[in-house]
Amino acid sequence: MDACAHEVRPSHVDHASLRQAFGCFATGVTVITTLGDWDAPVGITINSFSSVSLDPPLILWSLSLRAPSSGAFQRHDGFAVNVMSDDAKHVVERFARPSPDKFRDLAWTSGFMGVPLLNDVVATFECRTESRIPKGDHEIYIGRVERFSSTERRPLVFHRGSFRTLGEAL
Numbered sequence: 001m002d003a004c005a006h007e008v009r010p011s012h013v014d015h016a017s018l019r020q021a022f023g024c025f026a027t028g029v030t031v032i033t034t035l036g037d038w039d040a041p042v043g044i045t046i047n048s049f050s051s052v053s054l055d056p057p058l059i060l061w062s063l064s065l066r067a068p069s070s071g072a073f074q075r076h077d078g079f080a081v082n083v084m085s086d087d088a089k090h091v092v093e094r095f096a097r098p099s100p101d102k103f104r105d106l107a108w109t110s111g112f113m114g115v116p117l118l119n120d121v122v123a124t125f126e127c128r129t130e131s132r133i134p135k136g137d138h139e140i141y142i143g144r145v146e147r148f149s150s151t152e153r154r155p156l157v158f159h160r161g162s163f164r165t166l167g168e169a170l
């Protein structure tokens with residue numbers, strides 16, 4: 001397959017090409033949840049999640065400053081990272097669009113600091129917000145892991161704009 005090279009000039013960034021190049025990096029898919037006004041559950045589909053440190057236990061993710069739900073994450077000091085399984089594509093798609101009703105008919109329980117935990121996930125990291133670092137058009141969230149759990153379920157994968165299941169181990 002042909003490579004496509006781009007030089008980034010301060011005056012002009014080709015956003016479509018840059019997004020396409022970022023999308024070459026295959027990731028898992030998470031729904032990150034918190035509590036909003038009047039303790040309403042809030043959640044966003046996020047693939048910028050990454051582990052940072054074992055000691056202390058830290059993770060990061062980045063949130064668009066333009067996301068309608070961003071205010072909830074700025075006001076509440078706890079969040080949960082729900083790592084989604086490959087049978088949860090419909091849930092992930094629901095949380096990837098603005099809606100006042102994302103939790104309709106969805107089972108969830110209350111975790112650390114009351115934050116919503118989704119069912120049927122691969123892993124969960126319940127975090128206290130340690131820092132919010134504005135960078136460009138996003139804010140980087142650093143979370144300290146207060147509780148976590150994991151299962152043997154298969155994860156949902158995101159690559160080049162499509163959801164996939166994990167292939168065989170090499």
Ligand SMILES: Cc1cc2nc3c(=O)[nH]c(=O)nc-3n(C[C@H](O)[C@H](O)[C@H](O)COP(=O)(O)O)c2cc1C
Binds near residue numbers: 065158
């Ligand atoms: C696979 C996938 C990964 C995403 N990752 C991020 C991300 O890391 N950061 C982000 O701000 N938005 C990300 N989004 C977009 C948000 O899910 C989308 O803007 C959503 O509408 C935000 O929720 P809100 O509208 O309730 O604020 C992603 C979307 C998809 C489909």
